[in-house]
Amino acid sequence: MKNLLLLFLIFFCGNLTAQTFGRAEIKGNIKVSAESDPEGITIFNKNSGRGTISSEKGIFSIYAQAGDSLYFSALQFKALLVIVDPSVIDSGYLNVEILDGINELPEVVVREHDLTGRLETDAKIIHTVDVPLPSWSAADINDFDWEFPSDAQSGVSNPAMNRGGSGIPGMGFNPIAIVGGLVGLIAPPRSPKKEPERPVGIIFFQREIRSRYNDQFFREVFQIPKEEIHLFLEFTHAGSFSPSLLEKNRELDLLQFLVDQSEKFREAAEEI
Structure with missing residues (x-):
């Protein structure tokens, strides 16, 4: 168990090292408008697959190397993609400015109306359209393929209670069944007549x-x-x-x- 845990730690640390190998820590500051809050902005390095978020003052720290793409995003701001150049790596610092996002609503046309706010009065004023509904007869409804799932009210049959009268399958004396079997041997029952197909509506x-x-x-x-x-x-x-x-x-x-x-x-x- 200890060896397995040790292998896991080695693999985990090696994975972290591979993601940050050759990359330097870059500290930065995000500037936004005076009415906005720079906290909680996501900074994601698309090359290393690792990211971070900004503090309440817009400060962040992330590992990157020259050529990496840093993606800045937040709900209330426009997304920003920054390509890290060698000068940023040399200075170890990055300042960015993010603009506020503008949420545009679709055009809405407001028309005049003479509604009063009283439901009984407005219901008489609003124009309604009568929609023709299909007229089905009882014969058409009976033709539908109804399916009713079993529920708590559905009965449960016990075949063991319906044979022989003793509650045990095959046990007990049933003279009607014996006589019926003898009659069946002497005069085999006739095959039932095929009922005509029921027409569909x-x-x-x-x-x-x-x-x-x-x-x-x-x-x-x-x-x-x-x-x-x-x-x-x-x-x-x-x-x-x-x-x-x-x-x-x-x-x-x-x-x-x-x-x-x-x-x-x-x-x-x-x-x-």
Whole structure:
């Protein structure tokens, strides 16, 4: 442990020596306007990667060599870059002057108004614009793919409590299950009939398609201009559209269907 600590100290001291090797200590003074405070200005040597800050009187000390770039910066002052020349190294002193920074705000146009300061009165004076909101039916809302995360009110099922009546999986006497198993061996259950697909509303269909493909994709792949996308989706929805095409594992089938529908749409538009 002592050897490791010794190696760390040697490496740390060697790193500091490498950063200051060949550099001399330069003391300096920063002058600012009478209304400003010279304390806390950052002086950073971009060549050595080391820096310092000025005192309350603007005095600082930093190691540098000829050719180093000293960067002076502070929030209320303009940044200043000083290249150290040999005369500064010979004298060991540097005086700089930093100008105050000017924060310019964007132009603001102040117009006359007849507001009174009373909310009830001003609310009647201010011009408002009615924004048309989408009108959705109950059928359209039911088509949405709602997802509700589990919370503290969600029930927790225990499969071990639902088998055999004894609380232990596979244990206990269940005559209904035995009879059902024998009936299943004699007369295998019929496969359930496939339920017909539930149609999706036009709003849900348009939202789902537009979330997958942008205007450029419609123009380059389906050859449908931007102003006709809405009509094309209505045409596609009214055709032989299968809701199962919106499933994630049928992306290629959906693309092929839309390509076929785009050809029919263009043919129908040419006949009009």
